[in-house]
Amino acid sequence: MLLVVAAFIVAFVLLLYMISPLISPKPLKLNGAHVVVTGGSSGIGKGIAIECYRQGAFITLVARDEEKLLRAKKEVEKYAINDKQVVLCVSVDVSSDYTQVENVIKQAQEKLGPVDMLINCAGTAISAKFEEMEVERFKELMELNYLGSVYPTRAVITTMKERRMGRIMFVSSQAGQIGLFGYTAYSPSKFALRGLAEALQMEIKPYNIYVTVAFPPDTDTPLLAEENKSKPLETKLISETSGVWQPDQVAKILVKDVVQGNFNSSVGPDGYMLSALTCGMSPVTSITEGLQQIVTMGLFRTIALFYLGSFDSIVRRCMIQREQSKAADKRE
Numbered sequence: 216m217l218l219v220v221a222a223f224i225v226a227f228v229l230l231l232y233m234i235s236p237l238i239s240p241k242p243l244k245l246n247g248a249h250v251v252v253t254g255g256s257s258g259i260g261k262g263i264a265i266e267c268y269r270q271g272a273f274i275t276l277v278a279r280d281e282e283k284l285l286r287a288k289k290e291v292e293k294y295a296i297n298d299k300q301v302v303l304c305v306s307v308d309v310s311s312d313y314t315q316v317e318n319v320i321k322q323a324q325e326k327l328g329p330v331d332m333l334i335n336c337a338g339t340a341i342s343a344k345f346e347e348m349e350v351e352r353f354k355e356l357m358e359l360n361y362l363g364s365v366y367p368t369r370a371v372i373t374t375m376k377e378r379r380m381g382r383i384m385f386v387s388s389q390a391g392q393i394g395l396f397g398y399t400a401y402s403p404s405k406f407a408l409r410g411l412a413e414a415l416q417m418e419i420k421p422y423n424i425y426v427t428v429a430f431p432p433d434t435d436t437p438l439l440a441e442e443n444k445s446k447p448l449e450t451k452l453i454s455e456t457s458g459v460w461q462p463d464q465v466a467k468i469l470v471k472d473v474v475q476g477n478f479n480s481s482v483g484p485d486g487y488m489l490s491a492l493t494c495g496m497s498p499v500t501s502i503t504e505g506l507q508q509i510v511t512m513g514l515f516r517t518i519a520l521f522y523l524g525s526f527d528s529i530v531r532r533c534m535i536q537r538e539q540s541k542a543a544d545k546r547e
């Protein structure tokens with residue numbers, strides 16, 4: 216009896232693998248492709264631009280500061296693999312006015328052809344305790360991190376649907392998979408991207424367009440340095456769990472995933488566990504991914520409970536320490 220059940224399971228898994236080419240997208244060829252990277256003048260976005268350029272892509276860098284854009288362009292150009300490749304810079308605020316965003320995308324398409332791949336990486340982070348966060352920040356982060364990804368996507372989607380091809384990446388964060396101390400304004404803006412990505416992917420899969428959401432851990436960029444100046448100790452200690460990564464390491468993984476059309480892109484062992492654990496109803500891109508989620512979910516939830524316990528104790532310890540030092544100050 217057991218043997219029959221085992222045989223059925225094996226046959227079922229084999230069958231799944233046989234049909235797997237039907238559900239996995241064909242990898243996109245970066246050579247000659249037009250890749251638009253918002254936030255491409257710094258940090259992770261610049262790393263992604265470099266990685267795509269090294270594989271023969273034409274790049275449009277989108278950000279506000281023109282000087283920073285030009286500096287990034289020069290850096291990216293060092294990685295050319297042929298003399299036809301071009302790096303175009305466009306200066307626009309991706310979060311304020313849709314018409315402006317649409318216009319710059321149009322200009323970029325006129326110069327470098329239709330967009331094959333859009334990387335939504337422009338974004339920022341602020342960490343502070345909920346009651347210490349200025350209320351405008353909640354709106355600002357939603358505007359930049361969420362609407363700043365909606366607008367460029369909206370501007371490329373019609374052409375992608377007509378051409379029946381394309382890739383779109385949203386750069387969320389591990390803080391877009393788990394709500395963390397200090398990130399009451401940031402986490403929601405990154406969670407929102409996941410909802411957008413799931414809904415959009417269901418709409419555009421029949422058009423052969425694939426959506427990827429990336430969930431990077433702390434990455435050594437100008438943004439992290441700036442953020443660390445005022446980051447609550449709790450946030451720092453909790454985030455350290457999954458380490459600090461280099462932008463080029465992160466960029467390599469993200470580019471590989473978006474090229475393959477994977478819905479999920481995670482970095483490092485903690486990132487892998489977080490993604491398996493929080494997969495919910497998100498689309499699956501390969502049989503292996505689905506099977507891994509089925510098998511590991513219970514185990515990862517068990518591990519997660521230990522992590523959550525240790526995060527709670529970090530928060531409690533920091534609170535006690537603060538109160539003690541306040542009391543000591545008073546005595547002096």
Ligand SMILES: NC(=O)C1=CN([C@@H]2O[C@H](COP(=O)(O)OP(=O)(O)OC[C@H]3O[C@@H](n4cnc5c(N)ncnc54)[C@H](OP(=O)(O)O)[C@@H]3O)[C@@H](O)[C@H]2O)C=CC1
Nearest residue numbers: 254256257258259278279280308309338388433434436438
């Ligand atoms: N670093 C980290 O630890 C992590 C970062 N992330 C996410 O990755 C993304 C990139 O972060 P990172 O590389 O560290 O940040 P950086 O600050 O190094 O780069 C941000 C980029 O976005 C551009 N940008 C910012 N605001 C706007 C705007 N309104 N319109 C157009 N462009 C804009 C910036 O250029 P300019 O200012 O000139 O406009 C710059 O090119 C962010 O979405 C961040 O949330 C996710 C996980 C971890």
Ligand SMILES: CCCCCCCCCCCCCCCC(=O)[C@@H](N)CO
Nearest residue numbers: 340388389390432433454488515518519
């Ligand atoms: C099985 C379960 C495993 C659980 C592992 C949990 C690990 C949590 C670490 C969260 C790190 C958050 C980094 C945010 C980075 C970011 O977006 C900002 N630095 C932007 O500047």
